Amino acid sequence: MMKRGESFDDLRIKLFKFSRELRYAAVLDKNGRIVSGGMRKGVKALEPKEEELRLMAHVVSESIARDTWDTYFGKTIYTIVRRENVILMVFQGKKQLIFITAEPTFGLEKIAIVREMLGQNIQYD
Structure with a gap:
């Protein structure tokens, strides 16, 4: 669980230590901009660099669509x-x-552990 005062980059390091299968972890604002985080060192992105912005915009737009x-x-x-x-x-x-x-x-059973590790970093309503 994320401790008070801990940065997302600190948490990202813990996530990457938890599983070598995790490739990327970032905080996105509601406009799709990367606020913090990034790719695990030594891991190559699957998409071309010029597609990164479009991918983030897609992630956000899908999220907004689910809100309906x-x-x-x-x-x-x-x-x-x-x-x-x-x-x-x-x-x-x-x-x-x-x-x-x-x-x-990456086993689906590990997703609950990732969510628990994120802990207080996610502010719910």
């Missing part, structure tokens, strides 16, 4: 997308999104 269903299903806590080459996780807070990617071998 809150009335019926409740607020989104997190979203998981499993693709052939990567697992994408979006943890939705009140003021920011936490976007994490992992290798396809």
Whole structure:
């Protein structure tokens, strides 16, 4: 769990120590800008650098689109997308999104541990 006064970069290091399968962890604002975080050292991005902004915009727009269903299903806590080459996780807070990617071998049971590690970093309503 994130301790008071701990930066997201400190937490990102802990996440990367928790699992070598985690590739990327960043805090995004509601406009898709990276506030903090980034790729694990030595890991190459799967998408070209010029697509990064479009990817972040997509993550945010998908998050906003899910909000329209809150009335019926409740607020989104997190979203998981499993693709052939990567697992994408979006943890939705009140003021920011936490976007994490992992290798396809990352076990779904580990997602609960990641969420617990994020702890107080995500401000819910």
